Structure formats: C-alpha cells, structure tokens
Amino acid sequence: MNELIDFVTLAVVLFAIGIYGLVVKRNAIRMIFSIEIIANAANLNLVAFSRNLHNAQGQMFALFSIAIAAAEVAVGLGIIIIAYRLYKEIDVEEFRSMKG
Amino acid sequence: MADALFISVSILTVGSAIVALETRELVYGAIGLAISMMGIAGFFLLLDSPFVAMFQITVYVGAVAVLVIFTVMLVRTQALFSIKEDHRRKAAGIVLLLVFLGGISALVLTSGLNNAVFSKFNKPAIDVAAIGKQMVTYYGPVLILLGITLAASVIGALALARREDIEQKNERVD
Numbered sequence: 001m002n003e004l005i006d007f008v009t010l011a012v013v014l015f016a017i018g019i020y021g022l023v024v025k026r027n028a029i030r031m032i033f034s035i036e037i038i039a040n041a042a043n044l045n046l047v048a049f050s051r052n053l054h055n056a057q058g059q060m061f062a063l064f065s066i067a068i069a070a071a072e073v074a075v076g077l078g079i080i081i082i083a084y085r086l087y088k089e090i091d092v093e094e095f096r097s098m099k100g
Numbered sequence: 101m102a103d104a105l106f107i108s109v110s111i112l113t114v115g116s117a118i119v120a121l122e123t124r125e126l127v128y129g130a131i132g133l134a135i136s137m138m139g140i141a142g143f144f145l146l147l148d149s150p151f152v153a154m155f156q157i158t159v160y161v162g163a164v165a166v167l168v169i170f171t172v173m174l175v176r177t178q179a180l181f182s183i184k185e186d187h188r189r190k191a192a193g194i195v196l197l198l199v200f201l202g203g204i205s206a207l208v209l210t211s212g213l214n215n216a217v218f219s220k221f222n223k224p225a226i227d228v229a230a231i232g233k234q235m236v237t238y239y240g241p242v243l244i245l246l247g248i249t250l251a252a253s254v255i256g257a258l259a260l261a262r263r264e265d266i267e268q269k270n271e272r273v274d
Contacts, residue, residue, distance in 0.1 A: 001103065001220075001221075002102055002103060002106050002146060002221070003102070003219040003220055003221070004213060004218070004219040004220075004221065005208070005209070005213055005214050005219045006102040006106060007143065007147070008208050008213060009205060009208060009209075010110050010113075010114075010143070012200075012201065012204045012205050012208060013114055013201065014113070014114065014117060015200065015204070016197045016198075016200040016201040016204070017114065017117050017118060017121070017197065018117075019196060019197065019200055020121070020193045020194065020196065020197040021121040023189070023192070023193040023196055024189055024190050024192075024193035025121060027126070029126055029129075029168065029171065029172065029175075030120075030121060030126070030129065032168070033120050033121060033129060033130075033133050033168075034121065036133065036137075036160075036164070037117050037120070037121075037133075037136065040136075040137065040140045040160075043140070043152075043156075044140060044143055044144075047143075047144055047147050047149050047152055048147055050147075050149070050226065051147045051148060051149065051221055051223075051225065051226070052218075052219075052221055052223070053223070054223035054224065054226065055226075056226050056230055056231055056234055059149050059151070059152050059226060059231055060231065060234060060235065060239055062152050063151075063152060063155055063231075063235075064242065064246055066152075066155055066156060066159050066160070067159065067246050067249075067250060068246070068249065069159075069160075069164075070159045070160075070163055070164055070250070071249055071250050071252075071253035071254075072253075073164050073167060073168070074167065074253050074254060074256075074257040075253050075256055075257050075260070077167055077168065077171045077257070078256070078257035078258075078260035078261050079260060080171060080175070081171060081174060081175070081260070081261050082260055082261070084174075084175050085263075090175055
C-alpha cells in the first residue's frame with residue numbers, strides 16, 4: 001500500500017529535476033517547463049498531506065495553485081513571443097536589454 | 101511500501117519530465133511535459149482526490165500544453181534547434197540536482213514523516229461535495245479573486261502579443 005513518504009520522495013525527485021532544468025537550460029520555453037515541474041511537485045505534496053491529515057485545505061490550495069500556474073504560463077508565453085519578435089531568439093542570454 | 105501501480109506511474113512521470121527537458125526538439129518536449137502532467141494527475145487519483153486530478157488534466161493537458169505547442173509553432177524553428185549548452189554548466193547542474201536530491205531526501209527520510217504509523221493513509225478520503233461546499237462558502241472571495249486574476253492575465257497576454265504595426269497598416273488600407 002502506498003504511504004505518504006513515497007509521494008513526498010517523488011515530489012523531491014521532481015523538484016530536483018526542475019531545479020536542474022532551471023539552472024542548465026538557456027531556452028526560455030524550457031525554463032517555463034522547469035517551473036511547471038516544480039509547481040507540480042509542490043501540488044503533489046499539498047494533496048498528499050491533505051489525504052494523510054484528512055483536511056480539505058490542501059486540495060483547495062492545490063486547485064488555486066493550478067489555476068494561478070495557468071495564468072502564469074499564459075503571461076510567460078506572451079512575454080516569450082514578444083522577446084522572440086525583438087531579438088529573433090529565445091535564448092535568455094541574448095535578452096540583454098529591457099527596452100522595447 | 102509503494103505498490104506496482106505507484107512505481108510504474110512514477111517512472112512515467114519522472115521519465116517524461118526528463119524527456120521534456122532533454123529532448124532536442126521542443127515540440128517533443130511539450131508532449132513530454134503533457135505526459136508528465138498526466139502522470140501527476142494519476143497520482144492525484146491514487147490519493148483519492150479525483151476532483152483535483154480532473155482539474156489538473158483540464159488545465160495542464162488541455163490548456164497549458166496546447167498553449168506551449170502553439171508558442172513553439174510561432175517561434176521560428178531555427179531558433180529552437182540551436183542548443184547552446186555549456187558542458188561545465190551541465191555538469192554543475194547535475195551536481196546541484198544530486199545535492200538537492202540527496203540533501204532533501206535525507207532530510208525527509210530521517211524526519212518524523214518516515215514513521216510507520218503517521219505515514220499510512222488510514223483516515224477516510226475527502227468527499228468531493230465537501231470541497232465544492234467549501235469553495236463557494238469559505239473560499240468564495242478567493243474564487244472570485246482567482247477569476248479576476250485569470251481574466252487579467254488573459255487580457256494581459258493578448259495585449260502583450262498584439263502587433264501594433266500590422267494594425268496601423270490595416271487601418272490605413274481601410
């Protein structure tokens with residue numbers, strides 16, 4: 001039978017993968033992928049603890065977190081499209097100035 | 101101890117997360133991310149929270165993955181294929197990954213969470229109706245605020261992505 005510790009360990013693994021992607025990748029879209037993986041690891045923890053403690057707050061917080069992550073992705077991809085239009089590149093090292 | 105279903109779903113999730121970050125073509129990366137999110141939804145189902153699982157599938161697989169794939173299509177392919185990766189940075193990233201993995205796992209496994217009594221899911225699952233009731237009563241204002249945030253972000257994304265030069269040209273033609 002599954003236990004809480006399994007889910008927490010899996011969330012740690014996903015979190016480490018997300019940190020790796022955020023550090024190594026210079027492609028803006030891949031950095032958004034990493035952020036999504038980290039956010040999902042956090043949500044997994046929330047729901048696992050909610051199940052263990054029999055408390056609906058964890059699930060509620062996970063639902064709000066998922067909705068906020070969707071908004072964040074929409075704005076992030078909009079910014080990437082603008083940056084691509086300005087620099088013809090989605091490498092974050094090429095984004096040198098904030099001037100439009 | 102984890103059962104076989106948990107282990108197979110976790111291999112799928114972690115494997116496709118690695119594929120999302122490491123594959124050469126970004127479209128395959130987006131598909132890998134979508135599969136990874138499906139895996140997370142599977143964990144939510146294993147945790148007896150079907151509502152969060154359905155929400156996860158709707159938002160991540162239905163909206164976010166499609167949005168990412170459209171962005172990848174809009175961005176010129178040549179920019180996607182040029183991988184400028186430093187080997188030293190990659191090695192540093194792997195070291196960081198192992199440090200995080202080892203450090204936090206050691207912390208979790210030596211903590212009180214790894215207790216045979218506490219770690220069991222011996223309490224009843226949360227009813228979906230209770231979540232719905234709480235969402236419109238206690239969390240009602242938060243829900244409204246969330247709707248406003250989502251609307252603002254969608255309008256903001258539209259405003260960011262519109263092209264004024266093309267619009268001005270069209271106005272002149274009219």
